[in-house]
Amino acid sequence: MTGALRGVVALDGPSGTGKTTVARKLAANLGAGFLDTGAMYRVVTLAALEADVDPADAAEVASLAERLRLDIATDPSAPGARLDGADVGESIRTARVDAAVSAVSAVPEVRELLVRRQRAIIAETVERVGGIVVDGRDIGTVVAPDAPLKVFLTASSEVRAARRGAQDTAAGRPVDQAAVLASVRRRDELDSSRATSPLRAADDAVELDTSELSIEQVLTALTELAGHRGLLDQDVRGAQAAEACR
Numbered sequence: 001m002t003g004a005l006r007g008v009v010a011l012d013g014p015s016g017t018g019k020t021t022v023a024r025k026l027a028a029n030l031g032a033g034f035l036d037t038g039a040m041y042r043v044v045t046l047a048a049l050e051a052d053v054d055p056a057d058a059a060e061v062a063s064l065a066e067r068l069r070l071d072i073a074t075d076p077s078a079p080g081a082r083l084d085g086a087d088v089g090e091s092i093r094t095a096r097v098d099a100a101v102s103a104v105s106a107v108p109e110v111r112e113l114l115v116r117r118q119r120a121i122i123a124e125t126v127e128r129v130g131g132i133v134v135d136g137r138d139i140g141t142v143v144a145p146d147a148p149l150k151v152f153l154t155a156s157s158e159v160r161a162a163r164r165g166a167q168d169t170a171a172g173r174p175v176d177q178a179a180v181l182a183s184v185r186r187r188d189e190l191d192s193s194r195a196t197s198p199l200r201a202a203d204d205a206v207e208l209d210t211s212e213l214s215i216e217q218v219l220t221a222l223t224e225l226a227g228h229r230g231l232l233d234q235d236v237r238g239a240q241a242a243e244a245c246r
Contacts, residue, residue: 005030005131007231008122008146009222010139013153014188014199016160018210022153022218023135027076029219030133030232033125034076037136037143038101040114042092043070043083045104049096055103062109070117074125074132093171098183102190105137111196118143131231137191140202149229151222152201155211160184 009026011019020036027034044065045055053060071082080089091097104110118134122144125132136143140150155163161181168175191199201207206225210218226232 004233005032005133005226005231006233007131007148008126008144009131009133009226009231010144010147010150010202010205011133011135011153011222012137012139012141012150012199012201012205013155014137014160014184014191016157016163016184017153017155018163018215018218019135019153022215022222023133024076024079025215025219026222027133029223030131030226031129032076033074033129033132034079035072035074035118035121035125035132035134036079036081037114037118037134037139039081039092040070040072040118041105041110042097042101043072043081043088044068044110044114045097045101046088046092047083048104049100055100058107058109061104061107062113065107065110065113072121074121076133090171093167094173095168095179095183098187102187102194106190106194106196108196111138111142115143115197137199138197140205141200142197145202148231149226150202150205151225152205152207153218154207154209157181157184157188159211 011023013019024034047068048055048061048064051064053064055061069084073080080087081092082088122132122134134144140147158181161184164184165175165177165180208221
């Protein structure tokens, strides 16, 4: 459904709410671009770990981030991340990166650098295909505060930990569910309490609890919200109306 979305949809929320999965699927359904901003912070984190840079050393992490070549795919059918030309899509999803990414994400210089890149990617993608779905933790508040649709996804920490554990299992990674739950809660605390761009819902964001919702139900809700905001082409709105009358 090429070019169905017009404009920017900003999806924020803590880890495990399903935002990256639904953002990618929503973008694919609506012929839009897709940007996983969290993957960008994970690439910087992986680079720091591989270079034996302490993630808590803000100056060294910032210097490293300036030098590395980071590429993020915006095609929802072929998401991916590359570090200095190498595919790191799987490497950035490990427990080691999970444990260090909050520290890296809290470095103001890293956030400033990546926010500039994210805004450039958003502008280029909207110009090229008409719309983009962006997920992260500060999209509606910092990266794209003028986005016409901002949604803040939530879910209980237990549900989010179960989802993260299922993802790891599916990817063949070992899972300690108690450790996953502890990691989720620790990440929530770190992300919401950091001084720079803390995790929070934008004042005009729609909050959506996904604890009891399937991916398809979340997609339906998001598509309806986009339609209500006038972000969908006429043929998509017509298809929605026809479906509702069945």
